Amino acid sequence: MMKSIHSAYDALIIGFGKGGKTLAAYLANQGWTVALVEQSPFMYGGTCINIACIPTKFLIHDAELGKPYAEAISEKDQLIGTLRQRNFNMVDQSPNATVITGKAAFVSPHQVSVRLTDTGEEVLIEAGRIFINTGAKPLIPSIPGLQHSQRVFTSTTLMQQKQLPDELVIIGGGYIALEFASMYAQYGSRVTILDRSIHFLPKEDRDMADAVQIILLSKGIRIEQAVTVDEIIPGDDRYDTVVYHGQEQNRQEISAAAILVATGRQPYTEGLNLSAAGVEQDARGYIKVNDHLQTNIPHIWAIGDVNGGPQFTYISLDDFRIIRSQFFNFKPHTLTDRSQVAFSLFTSPPFSHVGLREHEALAQGYRIKVATLPAASITRAHVLKETEGLLKAIVDADTNQILGCTLLCANSSELINLVQLAMRAGFDYTVLRDTIYTHPSMSEGLNDLFAKLT
Incomplete structure (x- = not known):
């Protein structure tokens, strides 16, 4: 039974993402009255749990285990349903917190109107402090025919399909595109990546980008660089046609049972009516915030993807810590404290990075020492039968401080946290070179990697 909705709360949180739900539960436990507004009952818990991190990593794991696609999708749906209910309960079971399912829109700086999803009724809520946590959504490019195709999907909608597409065309060459390419290729799809960039993974060092590309190619993935998609032509009951051209301007066509659009993301502020609150946005639509995540309206904050920071769940959780430190007895914490943030791209094997890349360190004028190590040289990689990949470390030659590290190997998403911790501690x-690690473990690779620097 839904709790009664009051007209006024100490805090109103718009959006059920990681930062928002954690903040809601914490504030409620401190005695604040809290309203958490989420427009969809299928998004309790936020993007990560429902349509991003958890379902994708679950499907990737099942692909590596060799499970049939339809079975994996069914198991994924069961897991997400369980997690969604758990997250709802985490907030709503507090006597001080109320989850309101509806679409929020500002009426004034302190007032928000919510159109309830189940009844269509509008309720007006006033709050002393408001936290916007509405996240981001896929950016859909203007390609002729795209809006009329029944085979165009986003990363969200593709995972809802029960049948594995035999021909998957991915428009985009970023991290989401590569993660889906690796996963669907392992399930058995024939995958083609159409990337507008001239270079594969252009931000990465060439040796590391090449190592990723070699692995993807070995899975049978076709990768086309410097591509412009011109048109999507609806086809028969099985395939559409994607028309594109490369640098030579020659028209090319490819059949697609499914087309994944992975060309970036944009802030989700649709219908929020930020102008009524006077909240400012940047040129891309992200909400402007200061180092404390405050907007230009002092009692309104923006947390998570909508504020234009790195779009990772763990960044949203750190946003919560920044908010918490402003109201309770915690060490002050701001955006300026955030450094050495690691990330992982969950291809198989995963690609993980923290700090500076080699070309970035050189551009910043560092004298550096560089070490690389083939993943196949690590004993544990052979035990796991995952010997593909390359490890790379960048060290300041004058101070011996670790400037950056990139790991393409089994368990790299765990190993990179160890390197990140060492960097933050100033070790x-x-x-890392001389630490005694368990055996056999992938961590032992750090012994050999960093030993190459002496």
């Missing part, structure tokens, strides 16, 4: 690289 000399020899600490």
Whole structure:
């Protein structure tokens, strides 16, 4: 039974993402009255749990285990349903917190109107402090025919399909595109990536980008660079046609049972009516915030993807810590404290990075020492039968401080956290070189990687 909705709360949180739900539960436990507004009952818990991190990583894991696609999708749906209910309960079971399912729109700086999803009724809520946590959504490019095709999907909608597409065309060459390419190729799809960039993974060092590309190619994935998609032509009951051209301007066509659009993301502020609150946005639509995540309206904050920071769940959780430190007895914490943030791209094997890349360190004028290590040289990689990949470390030659590290190997999403911790602690690289790790483990690769610097 839904709780009664009051007209006024100490805090109103718009959006059920990681930062928002954690903040809602915490504030309620501190005695604040809290309203958490989420427009969809299928998004309790936020993007990560429902349509991003958790379902994708679950499907990737099942692909690596060799499970049939339809079975994996069914198991994924069951897991997400369980997690969604758990997250709802985490907030709503507090006597001080109320989850309101509806679409929020500002009426004034302190007032928000919510159109309830189940009844269509509008309720007016006033709050002393408001936290916007509405996230981001896929950016859909203007390609002729795209809006009329029944085979165009986003990363969200593709995972809702029960049948594996035999021919998957991915428009885009970023991290989401590569993660889906790797996953669907393992399930058995024939995958083609159409990437507008001239270079594969252009932000990465060429040796690391090449290592990723070699692995994807070995899975049978076709990768086309410097491509412009011209048109999508609806086809028969099985395939559409994607028309594109490369640098030579020659028209090319490819059949697609499914087309994944992975060309970036944009802030989700649709219908929020930020102008009524006077909240400012940047040129791309992201909400402007200061180092405390405050908007230009002092009692309104923006947390998570909608504020234009790195779009990772763990960044949203750190946003919560920044908010928490402003109201309770915690060490002050702001955006300026955020450094050495690691990330992982969950291809198989995963690609993980923290700090500076080699070309970035050189551009910033560092004298550096560089070490690389084939993943196949690590004993544990052979035990796991995952010997593909490359490990790379960048160290300041003058101070022995670790400047950056990129790992393409089994368990790299765990190993990179160890490197990140060493960097944040200011450890000399020899600490990782000389630490005694369990055996056989992928961590032992850090012994050999950093030993190459001496």
